[in-house]
Amino acid sequence: MSQQRGTEGPDLERPEFVVRKERYYRRLLAGCAALTVAVTLGIIVALSGGALTFFGDVSIVEFLTGSNWSPLVPPAEYGVLPLVSGTLIIVVGSAVVALPVGLGAAIYLSEYANPRVRAVLKPGLEILAGIPTVIYGYFALVYLTPILDAPLPIEQVIIPSWLAFSLPLVPGGIPLLPEFTLVVSEFVFVFPSLRAFNALSASIAVGIMIIPMVSSISEDAMSSVPDDLREAAYGLGSTKFDVSTKVVVPAATSGIISSYVLALSRAIGETMIVTMAGGQSPKMPFFPNVAQNFTESIEAMTAAIVEIATAESLGQTATYDAMFAIGLTLFALTLAMNILAELVRRRFREAY
């Protein structure tokens, strides 16, 4: 397109005005394109400006390693780890929902569905990404939480009391070896009931939202696997199942991974669902009882930005600038993931 010829010959006879007009239009349009670069620069300058002011007040080590986030209640503390933990919980939860489901949908649409079914289901899946996130947040808060909460709390006895024992593997009194006793006690797995704001419904809603991202990019990758490979596999007596799982999916791995990374980066940046349904109480993760992470209220990084933005009459304080510091972290993280996705796609793309 860019190599259009034809402006050469008659060019000389064009009025000077037209030539200049052409040049100005070209520059004007190039300016429009340059504006997008200016937007990126603006984002970087705006975020790092605020973040630099913030790191003048709060040391970067304290920000990155602190385990307490309370910017609005004095004494203000700015440890970002609880927020990172909140975001991670959301990402893990939504990944559990979206990655297998999205991959399955992609395989179905690319390998199994006939064209008519595909023509209906593909736009149907795209709808999931088009619903405003504030409506997802509303769904998660008002409808999903009660539905999920109905069967809770669940207490599942994993090791009953009659199985509990203690076995002295290394009895005391042996020289050089410390005493060691294996104790297996009663263990009851508890999935507690949900708080009004909880990570579980938020991450499920985020997961539903990013399904089409996984499915459409993965499906593109699978569709571009040439038919020769499939036919060769069928020729060797493979079933459709074998072809899908052993030929098409491995050949499309780079696209699938890149879709995963993009979808997760979207989940990291998701704001409204996480704020509305996830709550605004930053917490460090609960370790042995992993389920509790999902039933409790959390605060993700994006939710922290919203919390500070909605707080009234802040002025130019460290808390206000903290918003930009978190924003910079988010921007860097999502940018890195997007670039990673692109690199994966390019690096491991099979050349056919």
Place this chain on the structure above:
Amino acid sequence: MATTPETAERIRRDGRFGLKDLKGKAFEGVLIAATLVGIVALFVLFGYMFVDAVGPLAASAEWYLLFFATLVAPTSAFALYVRRRPAARHMNARAFAAVFGGLAISLAAWVVFDATGPHGLLLYAVLASISPLLIAGYGKRVERSMFVGPAMVVTTLAAILLTLGTEVLVFALFDVIARLVGWLPVVGSLQLPVAPALLVTAISTGGPTIAVLWYLRRRRASTRTYLLVPVVAGISGLGTAGLDFWLQPTVDLLPDWLAYLGLVGLPVAAFVAVAVARRANVRRSLLAGGAVVAGNLAVGGLALAVSVDPSFWIVLFSGTVVPVGYVVGDAIIAKREGTVGLLGPFVLLGGVLFGAFLEDVIGATGPDSWLTPTLLLNSWNGLDPARAGAYPSIVGSIMIVSVMALLSFPVGVGAAIYLEEYAPDTGMAGRFANFVEINIANLAGVPSVVYGLLGLALFNNALDFPPGIVLSASATLGLLILPIVIVSAQEAIRAVPDSLRQGSYGMGASRWQTLRNVVLPEAIPGILTGTILALGRAIGETAPLIVISVPVFGGSPGGLFSSGAALPLRIYTSSANAIPAYRKGVLAALAIVLLALMLTMNAVAILLRNRYRTADT
């Protein structure tokens, strides 16, 4: 994709019913479940929301009977009838587009004009259109008219900047420049010899004047053309000094409905006249334009006679009745086939009205709906859910999205044109274009809340706008959807076959002429479709609006520089309301309103695409 060689299948089937078959079937079932689970979950949640918002269970059996008899039965019968007749189906689609598109556009225009007041807008419209119209008229009379296009664009932009933007845009810009200069070590400490206002006036008047003078000298123009210099100086001087402020009191004397007539009725009449002139002759076009104006006046007179404010009816007439009349009149005058298809929307509307009438007469219990006129027309009430309404938020959302469209559409399409048509593959410019493409792909992945921070730093802090005004909200969202607009416009432009361009170049057209006369007309439906879909996404964006602190309470925004309001913000803030009737009633209804706004825009996009397709074949 997958081709299943039948022989392979047969060989495999030769044996007994194997575990493999079962495994394959189970796998397929799992895949189908995976494809459907998200959609089904969403629809279940929609179902809950719908039941909460509309309360269909409260309606009595006779209400449902009435509903089916007056609405469902006639419309589906009509749809079945039309389905088999392509001409009628085509007419039906046109009539639907005219009626409901016109209705949507005129209602949106009405709420926005009602919030801002028609006088200021009328003044701006007149000031901004005088010079391009004059230039266009002059261009018709002279031989060499190649300057007309750029001159019209430049003067319109200048007029907008000088009238609308002096006090806010120009001064803010100078403020920013002054602050940037202030950071420089030596220059920053110098005092300005004159007051800033004077400086701004001098620069914005002198700049254009000197530019014109320099241009004329370079071209060695005739003495007569030097008349242009005082004209430019006068216009820019008047603009900077606030021409609009002087004229405002005079314009304010107009009655409201005359202002609406000028703002809506006359442009629609002119549009109709131009549309008719393209198809028929000038006499007919004058007749059609005159008919529109006369109809407007008749509606106004009628409303005045029964002492109703005619403003709304004038907007409705120009926005809905005129397009419907155009479609119907075109079908009847040109004796097109399938005229019966035109009845479609009227069957639907008539069913609704007749059903409502019968419901009143019989006294059937309708659904216990939260989706009431109160909700749509009242302002918010945080204590009594029955009186809560979201009118200001709806108006704010419409206003923000329309201003955003005006801002991001030209820039996005311009960037797409550059990347597709101008940018070379090699050299500096090629590398620049490559970089821009990568940059756009990355911008599309930046979280929306980060755009909010950009807007906060740019508009609230650097430009010192009041927090949360319509302009900064629109500009922030405009930047947010810019990558989507660019990518969809690029796809539309790329879809234009190269042979058309070659043909145009072959006939000696320049690149811009090819673009304007060949590529853009071919690509514009696709561009519009993608852009409107992007706008639909923007209407639900919440996080950036929260960050630039668009207020939740307060009335409808009164202009570009007054505090905005937005429907998704209303949903967000009320979702934590302790009274259950809000969370399960009012909010569900508001969510439906938001989805309906989005769906309306998507429907417009789909209509455009369909029109494009039918035009193709």
